[in-house]
Amino acid sequence: MKGVHSISNSVSAGNRLWLAKNKALSRGNHFQTLREYMRLKGTLTEDSYRAELRRTHEYIFHSDQGKILLQALINTFQEMKTAYILYWTPDQGADFYTLIINSQQIVFIEIEEECTKRKLLTTPEKRVVSLRSCSVNDYKKELSKTNRIKLEVALDLIHKDMKDE
Incomplete structure (x- = not known):
């Protein structure tokens, strides 16, 4: 968990959104609408x-x-x-x-x-x-x-x- 946190601190804001989306998808929480993007x-x-x-x-x-x-x-x-x-x-x-x-x-x-x-x-x-x-x-x-x-x-x-x- 600490490794993921340190990675997200070193990436741009756009990449943080991508990481958050993929992290949510890996937990089974799919984004339902474009508003979430x-x-x-x-x-x-x-x-x-x-x-x-x-x-x-x-x-x-x-x-x-x-x-x-x-x-x-x-x-x-x-x-x-x-x-x-x-x-x-x-x-x-x-x-x-x-x-x-x-x-x-x-x-x-x-x-x-x-x-x-x-x-x-x-x-x-x-x-x-x-x-x-x-x-x-x-x-x-x-x-x-x-x-x-x-x-x-x-x-x-x-x-x-x-x-x-």
């Missing part, structure tokens, strides 16, 4: 992400354009209470979304826009082309530090949404 600090980056994510929440739940996303989420995840768009990539004729719902699922949606002709008018119609999901834990394994911060801010907002219900 990374704490929000109230930085400008976090504030910027928070404002952006709030706008995406409004887009999904309170805009005419977001109705197709909301309907796809409700049809697939009946237990959905809240959602935020993490990433949106517009492309020619299609939009790609990465969303987080209820702090448990990451959802990838592709929405295609088709133009149909009705009574001399060409109107765009959107439809969901693909929808797939994975767990938050699987998703966060591949993220850079910047993207983990954004995910952590989204998880914090979701936690507050769920608490307010």
